[in-house]
Amino acid sequence: MLKNDNNILPLNVADKEPYSVVIVGEWQTNTYLGLYTAQQSDLSNHVNIQQGITEALKAKNNNIKFAYITENTLTEEYIATIEAADVAIVVTGTGNRYSAEDRDRTTIALPDNLATLISQVGKLNQNTIAVLETCGPMQVSTFENDVDAILWSSYGGMRKGVGFGRIIAGIANPSGKLTATWHINVNDKGESDITDITNYNLYKTEDDPGRTYMYFDGKVSYPFGYGLSFTTYEYSNLEIKNNGIEAADVDVNDTITVSFDVTNIGSVAGKEVVQLYVAQPNAPAELFRPIKRLKGFDNIPLEPGATKKATLVVKIADLAFYNEEEDRYIVDTGMYEIQVGAGSADIRLTGQLDVSGALKVVPAVLTAKPVKEGDAEKGIEERIIFDKGKVVDPQLTVAMNDESLYGFIITNQKSPIMQKQSVPFPEGMTFSFESNRPEVVAVDGDQIRTVAPGVATITATATYNGESASTDFVVYVDSTPYISGILLDGESIADFRNTVRNYSVELTSGDEIPKVDMTYDNEDLEVTVNQATEVPGVATIESYNTYSGETIFYRVGFGMRPEPIKFADGFENAQAKGWAFINGNENASFSDKGLTITAEPGVFGTEIAPKNIFAQPALGDWVIQTKVDLSEEITENGQQAGLIIYDDDLNYLTYALERVTVFSWWGPINNNVLRVNCVTDGIAHQLESINMVTDSIHLQVIKKDNVYSFKYSENGEDWSGFSYNANMALALPEIGMYVNKGRTETTDFDVTFDGIEIYEVSELYPRLVEITVDGEPLRTFERDKFAYNFEITEDVTKVPVIGAIPEQEHHIVTIEQLSGATGSAVINVSSGAENVTYSVNYNYGPASDYFVDGTICDRWEILRDDGDYRLVKGMGIEMPTQEGDIYSVGGNWKNVFVTPAMGNWEVVVKAHFPHKPMANYQQAMLLVWQDEDNYIRLNCQQEALRLEPGMEVDGSFSGHGLSQAFAEANEDGTVTIYFKIEKSDLNYNAAFSQDGINYTDLGTVENVDFANPQIGLIAAQNSTAEPMSILCSLLLTMSI
Missing domain, CATH: 2.60.40 (Immunoglobulin-like)
Incomplete structure (x- = not known):
C-alpha cells in the first residue's frame, strides 16, 4: 500500500445500505500472468481483480451494488456512474506490450493514457482507490494527488484478485515493502530524475545523480523499503552485541547480533517488515561508499498491543567492498552506523560500531581441473578420462573468503576487462588427497597415479589459517590401445595426437624413407611396426591392447608434392610424373582435349568399386585447379563428376557435380549440386553443397596441413568459395579425377579433364x-x-x-x-x-526506434534513396513495395533502410500489411545486411503469406537450413507480422509472431561472418504489379 489518505482503506462497508462501488478499467478482468507462463484455457480457478474485489466486499456486505466499466475511455454514461458511486476503484496495469524480456520500457509512465484515466476518475469521485498491477516502479506524480489510496503489486498470478480484494475489504492487512525506488519521473527522452537508461554508473557524481537507494539522494515518490499498513508500529530498545556482550568495538572477523523491540500500537493485527541498514558516514568521498546498505530484514507478526523482539545477524566480513587493485574484497575499518527502521527513509533506531583489524583469509571454495602431462601443449585444460599408468595433475584453484584466487587459472577466458594468470599458493597452504578406490587410482602423498581401469573419486582438501575447503573430482581410468608418440628417424612427429591415426610426410626426389618408430607407456600394449619400402608408400603401426583386446592401426604415408600436368600430353607423360589408374579399364582415354572417362557404376567398399580414378600422390601444402567438361548435364541420382582426394576405400573426400535428393516440408526434391562429401573410416557426411546446373566447371582445392578448402569458377578466373573446410588426416592423399554412376546403371555420359595446375598456397592465398x-x-x-x-x-x-x-x-x-x-x-x-x-x-549496436512518432533515428541510412516512402506520425514508415528486389545478383532495388548492428542482440520489427500480397513476390523483409549480395532475410510474401527466410552469399541465395512457414490474415483482412532475428556471435536465429508474444522458430544460420553487419528493412515485389504500402511501426532491440 503506497497511499491511504483519510484511512479510506480498508473500506468500511458493513451494514451500509445503500452502498455502491464502481470498478473502472480494462485491466480489472485481465488474466495476464507475466512472462513464461502456460497458456490458460480453463479459467475456473482464476480470480481476476474485479472478481476478487467483488467477492471480498460482498462477504462484508452482500447488499453492495457494483458497476463495472471495463473500458479505458469514459463516456457520459460512465462519468455519471463514477460520480454517483460511494467509492471508485480504478484498475490499471502493464502487459507484455509495455516491456518484456526482449524489450525494455523507455519510461516509467503508465502506457495508453492510463495515468489520465486514474486522474479523471479521481476528480469525478472524492473516494477513489487506484489499483496498479505493473512490471515495476511507475510514475505516480501525475495522478497521486487525485486519489485517496494507491495499492500496487507486481504480477500476482492466476488468483491475483484475492489479495487485492482481501486488503480493500480489510480481511488482510498489507505488509509489503518496495524492493526498488519509485522515482518521480524516469524517461529516455525529456526530463528525468536519472541519466540515460543505458548509463549503468551507480555512483553519484557532479553530472550524475546516481542510482538506487544506495547512491541517489534526490526527492522520490516512494523510497526503497517503503510500504504502509492499517496499523502503526513502534521501535525501541536497540542492542548491538558481539558474542552476547554489548559491543561498540568489533573486529573485522566478528559477527554481531542486532536486536530491538517492535510494538503494534494500533488496533489491527499485522506484520511488520523490519529492516537493518549499515552506513559509513565518515567514509572518504573518493571511495564512493553507499549512503546505506540493506544488510538484514525480517517479517514480524504482531497482534494489537503486542511486543516482540526482532534479532538480525550481520557478519562484519559481509560489509567488504571489492578492491580492483588488489583483486579481492576488503572491509573498511572505522566507524559504522547501524540503522533500524521501517524503510530506507524511515529509520527509527541507530547505533554505532568501530571496526578494526583485517579479514582472516581462509579457503572458501576449492575446484579441480585434472589433466595429465602434455595436455597443456595441446590446449586441453581439463579431462576425466586418463590412461592407465598416468600421473594426474589436479590443477587446483582455491577461492578464498575474500574472493582472491590462487592456483590454476584457465587460459581461455572471456572477460574483456581482466585476463587473470595462475597465482602461486600462499605460503603455509597445504593439500591432501584421498581416493575412494585406491586399486584404481592410488594416492601417495601429493602424487595421484592411475593404477587400473575403472572409476575413482578423488577428494582434495586445501588447508590454510586453520580452516579447510574440499572438492571431489572423478577419474576414469581406461586402458586403450593408443600409443604416446611416433618417431621418424628418432625425432617426434610434430602435433601428434594419439587419437589421430594418419600422418603424411612430404619427401623430395632422392630422399631416403625415414625409419618409423613409436613410444608408449601403457604396459598392456603390444606394438609392431611395418616399415614403408617404397615412395609413395605407407608405414603401419599396429597397437594391440592385451587387457581390452582392442587393436588400432596408425599409418604414416611417404610421398611427394603433386606436379602440374596436361593430360593432352598422353598417358606415358602422366605415368612418368606418378599418375596411375585405380581400378582402371578401357573406358578411359587420352586425346588432345585431355583425359576422357566414361562413367560406370561403382561404390567404395562393395564388390563393384568405382572405376578409372586417375590419381597422383599429393602430399604437402598446395593449391590445385582443373577444368571439368561433361558431355551433358547430370540428370540422374548417383551420377558424379569432379575430383577425389583418396587415401583408401574408407578415407577419402569427393568434390563433384552430382544429383541428389533433398527432403523438405513439401516433399522430396531432386537437385543438381556441386558437393563436398567426406568419408572417414567408412562413415560419410556432407560438408556442404550448392545448387549447380552446368556441364562445365573449374574446380579448385586448397590443402593446408590437414585442412582442405574448396572453390569453383565458371571461367577459371572469378572464384567463389564454400563456407566450410574439411579437416581430414590422410596418410597418403592422392588427387584424382573422379567419374561415377553410383550404385545403379544410369544414362551414359563422358567427362573430360584438361589436367591440373599447381600453385603455392601463399601465392594464391596471401595472408x-x-x-x-x-x-x-x-x-x-x-x-x-x-x-x-x-x-x-x-x-x-x-x-x-x-x-x-x-x-x-x-x-x-x-x-x-x-x-x-x-x-x-x-x-x-x-x-x-x-x-x-x-x-x-x-x-554501434542496434537501437530501438518507434517509427510511430513520425521520426527515425539519425543512425539510419537509406540506400538508393528515391524518396518513395513516408514517415507517418501515429503509423510508422510507409514503404510501398518497389519493382526491384535484392534477390540474386544485380537487382534493381531501392530504399533499403539500414542501421548499425554490432554486438550480440535480438531485433524485432513489427510490419503491417493492409491486405494479403496480390503479386507473387510482394513482401516485407527484415535483413541482416552486409551488401546486396551478402545478407540474411526474414520475409513474408505471396498471397499464401509464406515466410521464406534464407541467406545470400556472393549473390547466391538459398535457405541455408532455415524453415518456411505460413502466416494468417487478421479477421479484417490485414496482416500483422513481428519479424525477429537474434544474433549470437556468428549465428543468427530467425522467428516470427503475429501477436508479439508467441514466436515460431524458423531455425538458425551458423558461422556467418559479415563485415560491419547492419539491420535492414525493405519492401519489394520484383514485378510491375500494383504496389502495396507496408507499414513498419517499430523496431525493438535488446543487447545479449
Missing part, C-alpha cells in the same frame, strides 16, 4: 599473421578470418590505428585507416599474383 590495434595484437585474429567487428558506444571518440604483418615477407600490405571512431579500416595483402582484403570495423 596476414597479425593485425594490431594501437600497437597491441588483435586477440581474436585468425589468418583466414577477414572481418573483425567491434561494437562501440557513442561516447567513444578515439580513432584506433591499425597495423598488419604479412605471412610472407615479400608480400605487400597497404592499409586504409579509419577516418573516425566508426567506420572500417581496410587492409590489402598482395602476393603479386593475388590480393586478399581484411577489414577491422567499428560501429
